Amino acid sequence: xxxxxIEKVLDEIRKKVDLKNFDQxxxxxxxxxxxxxLMQRQNNDIRKENKIDNERxxxxxxxxxxxxxxxxxxNYGDTVGLVIANVDSMLHEKMGIDKKYRxxxxxxxxxxxxxxxxxxxxxxKATNTEVVSIELPRDTKGGAGHGALIILASEDxxxxxxxxxxxxxxxxxxxxxxxxxxxGHVELHYTARASYALNKAFGAPIGKSFGIIVGxxxxxGVVMADKALKTANVDLVSYASPGNGGTxxxxxxxxxxxxDSGAVRQSVVAAREVGLSIARSMGQNPVSTTGKxxx
Amino acid sequence: xxxxxIEKVLDEIRKKVDLKNFDQxxxxxxxxxxxxxLMQRQNNDIRKENKIDNERxxxxxxxxxxxxxxxxxxNYGDTVGLVIANVDSMLHEKMGIDKKYRxxxxxxxxxxxxxxxxxxxxxxKATNTEVVSIELPRDTKGGAGHGALIILASEDxxxxxxxxxxxxxxxxxxxxxxxxxxxGHVELHYTARASYALNKAFGAPIGKSFGIIVGxxxxxGVVMADKALKTANVDLVSYASPGNGGTxxxxxxxxxxxxDSGAVRQSVVAAREVGLSIARSMGQNPVSTTGKxxx
Amino acid sequence: xxxxxIEKVLDEIRKKVDLKNFDQxxxxxxxxxxxxxLMQRQNNDIRKENKIDNERxxxxxxxxxxxxxxxxxxNYGDTVGLVIANVDSMLHEKMGIDKKYRxxxxxxxxxxxxxxxxxxxxxxKATNTEVVSIELPRDTKGGAGHGALIILASEDxxxxxxxxxxxxxxxxxxxxxxxxxxxGHVELHYTARASYALNKAFGAPIGKSFGIIVGxxxxxGVVMADKALKTANVDLVSYASPGNGGTxxxxxxxxxxxxDSGAVRQSVVAAREVGLSIARSMGQNPVSTTGKxxx
Numbered sequence: 002x003x004x005x006x007i008e009k010v011l012d013e014i015r016k017k018v019d020l021k022n023f024d025q026x027x028x029x030x031x032x033x034x035x036x037x038x039l040m041q042r043q044n045n046d047i048r049k050e051n052k053i054d055n056e057r058x059x060x061x062x063x064x065x066x067x068x069x070x071x072x073x074x075x076n077y078g079d080t081v082g083l084v085i086a087n088v089d090s091m092l093h094e095k096m097g098i099d100k101k102y103r104x105x106x107x108x109x110x111x112x113x114x115x116x117x118x119x120x121x122x123x124x125x126k127a128t129n130t131e132v133v134s135i136e137l138p139r140d141t142k143g144g145a146g147h148g149a150l151i152i153l154a155s156e157d158x159x160x161x162x163x164x165x166x167x168x169x170x171x172x173x174x175x176x177x178x179x180x181x182x183x184x185g186h187v188e189l190h191y192t193a194r195a196s197y198a199l200n201k202a203f204g205a206p207i208g209k210s211f212g213i214i215v216g217x218x219x220x221x222g223v224v225m226a227d228k229a230l231k232t233a234n235v236d237l238v239s240y241a242s243p244g245n246g247g248t249x250x251x252x253x254x255x256x257x258x259x260x261d262s263g264a265v266r267q268s269v270v271a272a273r274e275v276g277l278s279i280a281r282s283m284g285q286n287p288v289s290t291t292g293k294x295x296x
Numbered sequence: 297x298x299x300x301x302i303e304k305v306l307d308e309i310r311k312k313v314d315l316k317n318f319d320q321x322x323x324x325x326x327x328x329x330x331x332x333x334l335m336q337r338q339n340n341d342i343r344k345e346n347k348i349d350n351e352r353x354x355x356x357x358x359x360x361x362x363x364x365x366x367x368x369x370x371n372y373g374d375t376v377g378l379v380i381a382n383v384d385s386m387l388h389e390k391m392g393i394d395k396k397y398r399x400x401x402x403x404x405x406x407x408x409x410x411x412x413x414x415x416x417x418x419x420x421k422a423t424n425t426e427v428v429s430i431e432l433p434r435d436t437k438g439g440a441g442h443g444a445l446i447i448l449a450s451e452d453x454x455x456x457x458x459x460x461x462x463x464x465x466x467x468x469x470x471x472x473x474x475x476x477x478x479x480g481h482v483e484l485h486y487t488a489r490a491s492y493a494l495n496k497a498f499g500a501p502i503g504k505s506f507g508i509i510v511g512x513x514x515x516x517g518v519v520m521a522d523k524a525l526k527t528a529n530v531d532l533v534s535y536a537s538p539g540n541g542g543t544x545x546x547x548x549x550x551x552x553x554x555x556d557s558g559a560v561r562q563s564v565v566a567a568r569e570v571g572l573s574i575a576r577s578m579g580q581n582p583v584s585t586t587g588k589x590x591x
Numbered sequence: 592x593x594x595x596x597i598e599k600v601l602d603e604i605r606k607k608v609d610l611k612n613f614d615q616x617x618x619x620x621x622x623x624x625x626x627x628x629l630m631q632r633q634n635n636d637i638r639k640e641n642k643i644d645n646e647r648x649x650x651x652x653x654x655x656x657x658x659x660x661x662x663x664x665x666n667y668g669d670t671v672g673l674v675i676a677n678v679d680s681m682l683h684e685k686m687g688i689d690k691k692y693r694x695x696x697x698x699x700x701x702x703x704x705x706x707x708x709x710x711x712x713x714x715x716k717a718t719n720t721e722v723v724s725i726e727l728p729r730d731t732k733g734g735a736g737h738g739a740l741i742i743l744a745s746e747d748x749x750x751x752x753x754x755x756x757x758x759x760x761x762x763x764x765x766x767x768x769x770x771x772x773x774x775g776h777v778e779l780h781y782t783a784r785a786s787y788a789l790n791k792a793f794g795a796p797i798g799k800s801f802g803i804i805v806g807x808x809x810x811x812g813v814v815m816a817d818k819a820l821k822t823a824n825v826d827l828v829s830y831a832s833p834g835n836g837g838t839x840x841x842x843x844x845x846x847x848x849x850x851d852s853g854a855v856r857q858s859v860v861a862a863r864e865v866g867l868s869i870a871r872s873m874g875q876n877p878v879s880t881t882g883k884x885x886x
Contacts, residue, residue, distance in 0.1 A: 066872040068865060070814045074873050079774040081873055083810050089820040092813075092846075095830040109810025111735060111774060111842060136834030138809060138842035139545075143438030143733030145406060148842045150809040150833050184374040184406060219433065219445040220378050220404025223387075224365045230384040240390040243445050243544070244431030249833070249840035250544035250729075252406060252433035252443045256387075275363060282361040283369050283376055434840075438733030440701060479669040479701060514728065514740040515673050515699025518682075519660045525679040535685040538740050538839070539726030545839035547701060547728035547738045551682075570658060577656040578664050578671055 072165045075172040080110035082165035086158035102154035106161030108168050114147035119190050120171035121151045122198035124164040130155045135202040137249050145185050145217035145252040177295035180287035185217035187276035191269045191296045193262050203257045210262040212269040215255045216276050222254025225272040232271035233264035367460045370467040375405035377460035381453035397449035401456030409442035414485050415466035416446045417493035419459040425450045430497045432544050440480045440512035440547040472590035477580035480512035482571035486564045486591045488557050498552045505557040507564040510550045511571050517549025520567040527566035528559035662755045665762040670700035672755035676748035692744035696751030698758050704737035709780050710761035711741045712788035714754040720745045725792045727839050735775045735807035735842040767885035770877035775807035777866035781859045781886045793847045800852040802859040805845045806866050812844025815862040822861035823854035
């Protein structure tokens with residue numbers, strides 16, 4: 002990514018420099034605009050490789066890959082979707098997949114757990130698949146949080162494939178309230194009706210309104226959690242901190258809440274405001290990964 | 297940070313380039329000086345955002361933040377200080393805070409555990425607060441070590457706030473013997489009298505002389521530990537390695553020692569010398585994060 | 592590393608720019624070539640600091656270091672080799688070293704576990720040393736995988752030193768099938784005869800053919816594992832995923848296999864092909880760390 006940045010700066014300089022009119026003024030402008038671009042991106046710790054990746058996704062989803070297992074990539078978080086039509090029996094057993102399923106769908110990424118789990122939750126609602134496991138590596142490519150490995154299963158591979166496609170697309174929505182900045186991130190999720198992926202990952206009550214509140218470094222998450230719980234009448238489902246076993250030693254505090262739909266949303270929004278304000282007080286500039294907050 | 301570097305190079309070029317006299321010689325000089333600056337910083341894996349952050353800290357500590365929970369930031373390690381005057385009862389319970397305290401102080405960072413714990417130890421000595429928990433995420437923004445989440449508690453919020461302020465300031469001292477380099481880091485701490493934060497984090501005997509010795513990658517820490525224990529008559533309090541449960545899977549070996557004040561200091565200094573020498577033999581250039589070793 | 596890149600670009604510009612003929616065309620060429628260099632390196636997430644480090648290794652191995660514990664560095668993965676002739680008794684006990692050994696050899700690195708363990712396996716075969724412990728920090732400097740801390744022991748320090756030297760050199764071979772790319776890595780290892788290091792780390796049957804298959808992000812590893820197990824008649828020795836305790840929360844799926852020598856090799860090669868193809872379908876460009884695949 003850093004190399005991409007350098008490359009883009011060089012590219013911009015190349016595009017803009019006309020050496021006939023090459024003077025101090027102009028150089029200043031070029032450098033200033035490049036610097037501003039860099040600063041903007043710097044605030045986006047969680048990668049938003051949108052344009053390039055958009056094309057790549059379209060390509061990879063439409064163009065035939067030589068690998069039948071390959072479904073496609075998402076625009077965010079280095080998320081890849083894969084399927085196996087007929088899982089090898091030894092692997093099937095080790096992965097703890099129910100015997101009635103022979104096919105699996107895989108959603109795997111470097112940056113983000115919440116967005117991919119939320120997306121998988123929608124995918125499970127929309128397809129005939131079941132959640133096998135959700136595992137959270139310590140990752141984000143040097144950032145403060147997780148990646149994810151989500152395994153879905155189905156009797157027929159077409160169901161797994163469909164679920165993976167739905168999930169990959171839905172990350173365009175669910176990354177909307179992931180706000181990256183140099184020193185950490187603030188992340189919010191909300192659904193009016195939790196399903197099996199959220200239940201598997203966080204113990205969400207099925208069919209109920211559910212919210213996820215994440216702050217990094219972890220101290221931000223503590224204050225966000227406090228604000229969320231004070232704002233409306235919601236129940237605390239889970240509290241995870243760097244050392245309590247609920248994270249994979251990430252630098253995050255993560256709480257999940259349930260309750261009345263309006264109350265959950267209100268709490269999540271209040272947590273977002275306090276999280277973003279603290280980040281700004283720290284001299285950071287948090288920005289939405291997609292530019293389109295969804296809550 | 298990398299983007300900041302790029303930005304600064306561009307900035308320097310902008311400042312220095314006078315196109316009227318724009319010739320090969322000058323360009324060489326500009327680039328050479330920029331390169332040297334870059335190399336110098338490169339050796340400082342653990343961030344030393346001194347000037348900018350200094351101003352930022354002063355600003356954030358003096359200027360009113362819209363968030364009452366926000367106390368300020370430290371110059372090093374992306375350390376932020378926060379307080380909650382009256383912790384929500386559900387959160388209070390989940391965090392395992394003693395019922396007699398309603399206020400908490402939070403010290404949270406991306407890079408460094410030792411410096412912040414040492415600073416919190418001084419803060420606890422100086423204020424009417426108690427240590428609730430110290431958790432160590434696997435972090436350092438892609439480096440080999442930890443971040444930290446330190447929770448202090450008090451009956452009155454002013455005590456927590458005061459403790460957080462003391463701790464943030466003291467990191468200017470405690471980062472003095474953190475030596476970063478591209479391949480890892482060497483870190484030392486020493487106090488003549490350990491208090492409750494060091495006790496909580498490492499089992500330090502209260503009121504006794506105490507030293508912390510850290511090397512990364514972990515192999516450096518092994519040799520540093522050996523040297524420390526051979527140098528003077530000290531007792532080994534704890535030995536933590538990547539896989540023995542004492543770290544959060546960081547690439548460090550950390551030992552802590554106690555004993556006679558002179559002996560502990562002598563051991564720490566000897567460990568520092570061997571650690572820095574190995575780093576230099578590896579072709580690295582370890583430098584003090586603050587430029588002011590304190591031991 | 593990123594700063595090195597910046598520095599090198601500046602260096603290249605410095606070398607190539609002749610301001611007398613400084614025109615748009617030329618600037619374009621310079622920037623294009625710099626960009627291409629950058630892109631090439633970007634695809635090499637796992638560092639291949641070959642030329643510089645080669646010299647450095649030769650230097651450090653031949654030039655006397657002031658530290659008798661220092662053996663040298665490897666070309667890859669920030670790997671350092673160290674020895675302690677006579678381990679301090681307190682440390683000896685904490686590290687769980689057999690009483691009959693007073694010397695240890697240390698192989699410690701930031702990036703890579705498989706290559707260093709494979710190399711240590713050869714070292715143990717070639718020398719009179721024993722494996723004490725193999726620990727796997729979550730590292731790779733922001734990448735998706737491990738570092739390693741490998742401790743060997745011997746009665747005489749010359750044996751430990753020799754083993755460390757053998758292992759450092761052998762990483763030139765074992766990094767051949769480590770393929771880095773921006774979004775993760777694909778890594779393969781194969782030996783016709785596993786020894787004590789592979790046994791310690793993965794439970795490999797001593798003296799039997801053994802293969803290691805790693806994919807990151809973890810989903811790649813799942814598909815590679817499935818392919819390997821379907822390709823030939825091999826036995827699954829271990830299956831490690833981000834959350835099942837087999838990794839240190841890395842973003843990898845790692846399987847190890849044993850069986851007939853030809854079958855193991857065939858499985859490993861098939862896994863490599865599918866892993867590299869998926870990476871390419873993701874728009875990545877995986878390249879061998881050394882440029883010389885060994886399987």
